[in-house]
Amino acid sequence: MAKDMTLLWGAGSSPCWRVMITLEEKNLQGYNQKRFYFEKMEHKSAEVMAMNPRSQLPAFKHGDKILNESYAAILYLEDQFKSQGNKLIPDPPAEKAMMYQRMMEGNTFQQKLAEALYYNYLVPEGEMHDSALKRRQEALTAELKLWDGYMKKVGDGYMAGKSFSLADAAIFPIFAYVFYYCPQCEARYPNMAAYYNRLKDRPSIKATWPPARFENPEGM
Numbered sequence: 001m002a003k004d005m006t007l008l009w010g011a012g013s014s015p016c017w018r019v020m021i022t023l024e025e026k027n028l029q030g031y032n033q034k035r036f037y038f039e040k041m042e043h044k045s046a047e048v049m050a051m052n053p054r055s056q057l058p059a060f061k062h063g064d065k066i067l068n069e070s071y072a073a074i075l076y077l078e079d080q081f082k083s084q085g086n087k088l089i090p091d092p093p094a095e096k097a098m099m100y101q102r103m104m105e106g107n108t109f110q111q112k113l114a115e116a117l118y119y120n121y122l123v124p125e126g127e128m129h130d131s132a133l134k135r136r137q138e139a140l141t142a143e144l145k146l147w148d149g150y151m152k153k154v155g156d157g158y159m160a161g162k163s164f165s166l167a168d169a170a171i172f173p174i175f176a177y178v179f180y181y182c183p184q185c186e187a188r189y190p191n192m193a194a195y196y197n198r199l200k201d202r203p204s205i206k207a208t209w210p211p212a213r214f215e216n217p218e219g220m
Ligand SMILES: N[C@@H](CCC(=O)N[C@@H](CS)C(=O)NCC(=O)O)C(=O)O
Pocket: 012, 013, 014, 015, 016, 043, 055, 056, 057, 058, 068, 069, 070, 071
């Protein structure tokens, strides 16, 4: 039981989900958790700000240690609980290198997604240009093709090799996000889809599948 841990999270957030998957993989169930609703701007609350002055989620606390970056939190969990649950950083140097590489590429992937999907939200009305949106959409398509190529090489394995690692915990939620809002992308990116469909019933993923995250796709 992880009673000395607290996770502040929001549905619809890949960074939050990767921390939850990692906690499950490390058998750290029973942590304190509180859901915040982005649409009600609850992430701007004093409670979140106390743990993350950027007012972003996730915010994670273990004892008096605060980790409000999802990658920092999952690396910390694996490091602190090495011999508990599943081992999430492989030992072979080639697999370890691949794990760090794919995991951190998740940042770029998410950035490209946000730049294209939230264009209307991020760019003031008077500054919007069809050409700029098109460029962002093309950049996102290139990114998706890149990941589909990666997944072709992965075949029946995992992001970094033969076993599930932090790279899978980090990237699976982004794939899920893509396929929820773009079901037709499964046909366009079949290797990503094969990986996604193979992992979606994994116990740590099923146990943490976000509740209302996907209830309002029209909002996108
Ligand atoms: N680098 C952070 C990013 C966290 C992040 O972007 N969280 C989003 C939800 S997915 C958020 O809280 N957005 C609200 C805001 O930025 O105001 C991490 O990986 O933990």
